[in-house]
Amino acid sequence: MDAEELLRRYAAGERDFTGLNLINTDLTAVNLSNADFKNAEFRMVNLRNANLSRANLKNSYWEESNLQGVNLRGSDLEGVVMRDVILENAEIADTNLSNADISESNLMGANLSGANLSEASLYIVGLSSANLERVIFRNTILDEVSFDSPERQYRDIESPKLLREYAAGERNFAGIRVNGRSLSGADLSRINLSKAILIAPNLSGGNLSNANLSGAKMLGANLSGANLSRANLSGADLSGANLIRANLKGANLKDAILSGADLSETDCEGANTDNVILVATNLRAAKGFNSGVGAFVCKTTIPDGEFIEGPDWVE
Incomplete structure (x- = not known):
């Protein structure tokens, strides 16, 4: 039936x-x-x-x-x-x-x-x-x-199950640890993954617009071509992440860690980058990226291709 x-x-x-x-x-x-x-x-x-x-x-x-x-x-x-x-x-x-x-x-x-x-x-x-x-x-x-x-509260969840629960209407996955890496192309707009742990997840081409990723650990994440417009990434650890050609328009990157991350050709218009950490970060051709107040910059390639040896703090 x-x-x-x-x-x-x-x-x-x-x-x-x-x-x-x-x-x-x-x-x-x-x-x-x-x-x-x-x-x-x-x-x-x-x-x-x-x-x-x-x-x-x-x-x-x-x-x-x-x-x-x-x-x-x-x-x-x-x-x-x-x-x-x-x-x-x-x-x-x-x-x-x-x-x-x-x-x-x-x-x-x-x-x-x-x-x-x-x-x-x-x-x-x-x-x-x-x-x-x-x-x-x-x-x-x-x-x-x-x-x-x-x-x-804390629980582990497999990525296929996360997708099923999201499709069923659930949006709150705060504090979880996601097992399994394949979330490529997934529509997860407005999802709450604050303080979640996602180690090397593949979210390439995914839709994370208006998502809450504050405090999330996303080391080595593949977010190439992903839509992160207006997403809250404050305090998120994106060390080693691939953000090539991602959409970060209006995103909140305050206090985010972008060490070793690749943001080349990323659209960062209107993004909040106060206190962001940029160590060995590639920002070549990133559109609209401006290091905010308190940002830490070291061994980083900025949008115009210039290499900043640093260390340098933006005042």
Whole structure:
């Protein structure tokens, strides 16, 4: 059954979808309240902001799915299995989660008030800012569960999975470590990768316009031809990065480290370069690049081809 058929049958009054199997399906903001999804399987399903209140989800299986902002109030989730599921800011109040098995999932900011987690198992789950009033934790296993603030959350993610989550509507990947290098040509506009770790990623030709890359470590990144217009790269470490012919118009490069980076033929019109570090950097033919206040320049080729031995600080 695909999404279209499911919604058609639901609209016709059907509520019994026991054993349903949905894969790679977009059901953003749909209303499926009171539906029976007992023993159903959901893989790579986007139910962001959907209404599943009072649904029967007993013994259902969820994997790599986005339920951010979903309404599950009053639903029966007894025995549910969730692997790598986003439940950030979800409404899970007064639900039955007894005997649930939830692992590597994000419940930050979720409302769990009155939920029953008896005999449940939570492994590598983020619960920062979650509402846990009146939650029943009878014989509940909490293994590597984090109640820390969001900025301290941390997880590894494979690049294909990052692309899937982004396509499903997720934009916040702050503080993650991306494994796998191939993101060439990807559209990741407005993504939040602040303080993320991406070692030698291939983002050539990608769209990172308006992205938040502040404090990110992107050593040896291939960003040739990438669109980084209006991106926030403040404090980012781009040592050894390939930025040839990239678009950095209006980007914030304040405090960024560009040691050993190649920015030849890059468009830097309107970029903020205050306190930028330029050591052995190639800026030949870079358009509109001006070293900002406090910039450190050493052994660098500037846009007109002149070699600056340095060290020199721009006042």
